[in-house]
Amino acid sequence: MNPKQFLTIGGAVLVLVAILGYIGIIGPTMEQSIFGEAWYFDNGENVAHLVLGVVALGAAFLASAGMQKMLTMLVALVALFFGLYGFIAGPGPANTFGLANLENPLDNVLHLAIAAWAGYVSWMKK
Template sequence: MDFKNVLTPRGFLSLGGVVLVLVGVLGYVGIIGPTPDQSLFGTFWWFDNAENFAHTVLGVVALLAVYMVKDAGIHKFLALAVGALALVVGLYNLMGEVMVLGANLESPADTVLHLVVGVWGLWAGLKGKA
């Protein structure tokens, strides 16, 4: 894993990919979802199966890009794309309890998480060294 500088596109994809896959798997197996009753955090923070699917797929794509794609330009594009997507989801979630492509985003923790990841991805893509 390339965790040396998480503010670079490659570092963002490495650490972000691992975290996304971990969150997706933990959500599927009943540790942080797929229902509030099954989450360690209860109704405060849980991930439904649509979120688990999205997190797992995005995490796998990020990790595949880190290991299979050597072009730093593609790493930068992916960091910007994931950052922009997360920021849009976070801003959309500011409207209250919403559904995004079947994912139930009803917790303020979802909003904060997506906004932080969005800013991190955009920063890594725009300011981080490739």
């Protein structure tokens, strides 16, 4: 897998997650999520996922290979930050800078997995 493929797949998944969060399948409240309080995406997360997904898709098709690689590295670092930050902040409403909610431990583990995936893709040789 290369950075273009990572951005394409990751961007599409982020847009899908945002849509599912908005329409009441996995959010925007724990009561509306099929996963209940274990995992839901509030509107702050839905906005972030939609914007990041659109940016990733745009970069996958419009950016140079070098820029795609840099963006994939940035995704790895940002996902690592949020994965670790979620464990430090702990559970609770709006625990991420007062804007969004990271459910412990599922959101944190997912962010760490994305960090590992993006890191692997951005640093592996073609």
